[in-house]
Amino acid sequence: MSEKSAPGGGLRxxxxxxxRAALTEAAVRLAAEHGAEKVTVEAIxxxxxxxxxxxxxxxxxxxxVFVLTDAETGARVRRSLLDAPADLPPLxxxxxxxxxxxxxAEQQHELWRLHGEVLRAAPHLMVRSLSAHxxxxxxxxxxxxxxxxxxxxxxxxxxxxxxxxxPAAPPDAGCERRKALDLYPRLLAAVAVTAVRVSVDHWxxxxxxxxFRDVFQEVFAHLAAGLPAPPA
Amino acid sequence: MSEKSAPGGGLRxxxxxxxRAALTEAAVRLAAEHGAEKVTVEAIxxxxxxxxxxxxxxxxxxxxVFVLTDAETGARVRRSLLDAPADLPPLxxxxxxxxxxxxxAEQQHELWRLHGEVLRAAPHLMVRSLSAHxxxxxxxxxxxxxxxxxxxxxxxxxxxxxxxxxPAAPPDAGCERRKALDLYPRLLAAVAVTAVRVSVDHWxxxxxxxxFRDVFQEVFAHLAAGLPAPPA
DNA sequence: GACATAACTTGCATGCTATGCAAAGATGCA
DNA sequence: TGCATCTTTGCATAGCATGCAAGTTATGTC
Numbered sequence: 001m002s003e004k005s006a007p008g009g010g011l012r013x014x015x016x017x018x019x020r021a022a023l024t025e026a027a028v029r030l031a032a033e034h035g036a037e038k039v040t041v042e043a044i045x046x047x048x049x050x051x052x053x054x055x056x057x058x059x060x061x062x063x064x065v066f067v068l069t070d071a072e073t074g075a076r077v078r079r080s081l082l083d084a085p086a087d088l089p090p091l092x093x094x095x096x097x098x099x100x101x102x103x104x105a106e107q108q109h110e111l112w113r114l115h116g117e118v119l120r121a122a123p124h125l126m127v128r129s130l131s132a133h134x135x136x137x138x139x140x141x142x143x144x145x146x147x148x149x150x151x152x153x154x155x156x157x158x159x160x161x162x163x164x165x166x167p168a169a170p171p172d173a174g175c176e177r178r179k180a181l182d183l184y185p186r187l188l189a190a191v192a193v194t195a196v197r198v199s200v201d202h203w204x205x206x207x208x209x210x211x212f213r214d215v216f217q218e219v220f221a222h223l224a225a226g227l228p229a230p231p232a
Numbered sequence: 233m234s235e236k237s238a239p240g241g242g243l244r245x246x247x248x249x250x251x252r253a254a255l256t257e258a259a260v261r262l263a264a265e266h267g268a269e270k271v272t273v274e275a276i277x278x279x280x281x282x283x284x285x286x287x288x289x290x291x292x293x294x295x296x297v298f299v300l301t302d303a304e305t306g307a308r309v310r311r312s313l314l315d316a317p318a319d320l321p322p323l324x325x326x327x328x329x330x331x332x333x334x335x336x337a338e339q340q341h342e343l344w345r346l347h348g349e350v351l352r353a354a355p356h357l358m359v360r361s362l363s364a365h366x367x368x369x370x371x372x373x374x375x376x377x378x379x380x381x382x383x384x385x386x387x388x389x390x391x392x393x394x395x396x397x398x399p400a401a402p403p404d405a406g407c408e409r410r411k412a413l414d415l416y417p418r419l420l421a422a423v424a425v426t427a428v429r430v431s432v433d434h435w436x437x438x439x440x441x442x443x444f445r446d447v448f449q450e451v452f453a454h455l456a457a458g459l460p461a462p463p464a
Numbered sequence: 465g466a467c468a469t470a471a472c473t474t475g476c477a478t479g480c481t482a483t484g485c486a487a488a489g490a491t492g493c494a
Numbered sequence: 495t496g497c498a499t500c501t502t503t504g505c506a507t508a509g510c511a512t513g514c515a516a517g518t519t520a521t522g523t524c
Contacts, residue, residue: 194426226458227323
């Protein structure tokens with residue numbers, strides 16, 4: 001797995017990363033081989049060389065081991081969104097922010113493909129994986145609102161970085177805050193996340209036909225045009 | 233619960249509906265009172281006056297009891313979509329089809345509100361509920377594709393009803409078929425489902441502020457316009 | 465009305481998922 | 495080396511989920 005990312009830290013941290021990596025890798029391999037639903041936590045733990053209890057020290061849920069999203073992805077997208085040129089329409093700013101992130105992911109082509117395979121074979125896990133993105137959605141909507149608030153032309157490019165270190169909101173904290181959000185930012189964030197999902201899903205179904213980039217761009221072109229009926 | 237819908241059938245069917253209704257009602261009430269995650273299957277079953285085993289005869293999963301979607305909703309929306317005037321743009325046809333369905337749901341105002349409360353308090357269940365809609369999404373995408381195929385002006389209004397009785401596709405059957413679907417129908421279906429979710433969610437957060445209908449219409453107006461930045 | 469059939473419910477047995485707790489082991493640092 | 499801290503682990507416990515066989519209840523027919 002990504003052994004090189006953030007190589008620093010002491011032995012402890014490296015071991016933790018190794019254990020987590022071993023668990024996810026074992027999980028994905030076993031899932032690819034025997035089908036995702038037939039893989040028990042016991043099997044994953046055994047393959048990774050740790051106890052069942054330790055598995056649950058790393059993942060809240062069995063299914064969480066199949067959600068291969070980087071926890072920092074959302075933060076990077078939001079920052080990129082806020083740093084985009086002020087005159088770029090929100091939809092396009094969001095498109096570019098996500099495209100940049102996905103370009104990185106596309107480089108780990110092999111792993112991504114395998115992951116896609118597993119998820120598509122198990123809709124249940126696809127849903128689970130989406131839930132991870134849903135958590136992002138509220139924060140993403142806030143970023144959109146922030147971008148709109150400091151409107152086009154009004155915004156000083158440097159002042160826009162989120163209110164310093166918002167320290168990893170506790171899970172479900174978005175529920176109350178959600179009340180304060182306007183409709184448009186929520187809609188844009190939700191639609192963008194959906195667009196990414198559809199792009200990935202469509203591309204996974206026929207990876208050889210078109211580059212992912214093209215699918216992604218076409219999706220956002222449809223959205224920007226207001227989803228008119230395409231030419232036959 | 234909805235005791236009147238499809239009142240027919242023998243005693244057996246009525247009993248089944250009653251049992252299912254009792255289970256969902258008990259579940260929602262208990263969840264509203266004690267928090268959704270604190271409600272066990274045992275408690276729900278006891279409150280509904282059946283055994284735990286019977287609960288699992290009605291729902292595959294504990295969480296499924298909180299998914300209050302009518303199984304026929306999707307079918308009605310698809311039919312409505314195919315029956316819409318041929319010159320109506322796909323996005324608007326879908327909007328109207330969904331609006332008609334939601335108008336009915338809005339009448340059971342009380343239950344809908346309570347359900348919304350429970351789901352918003354438990355994102356986990358919101359996700360689960362979405363998965364039910366996701367199942368619809370593929371079939372909805374097929375309906376969109378069907379509508380496009382028999383293009384504007386080409387379509388004989390009567391010939392469009394789905395290929396007779398597609399007999400309740402087995403769960404997950406959509407995964408293979410998905411390969412055959414074009415990008416645009418999938419995108420439109422996914423975006424529309426997302427739009428409904430955002431509308432409902434936004435409206436639930438401030439039910440007194442605006443009619444649901446208005447929120448819904450505004451969302452689709454945003455989409456049809458290509459999601460430009462709204463005026464401040 | 466009685467009967468055979470099919471459908472529904474139930475309890476029991478079993479296995480997987482998930483959490484709390486306390487003891488044992490590994491790591492970091494002086 | 496030795497202490498403080500973090501991690502792993504086994505054990506106990508509870509909830510989730512399924513299969514099976516036996517008991518109960520509708521349905522349709524004679």
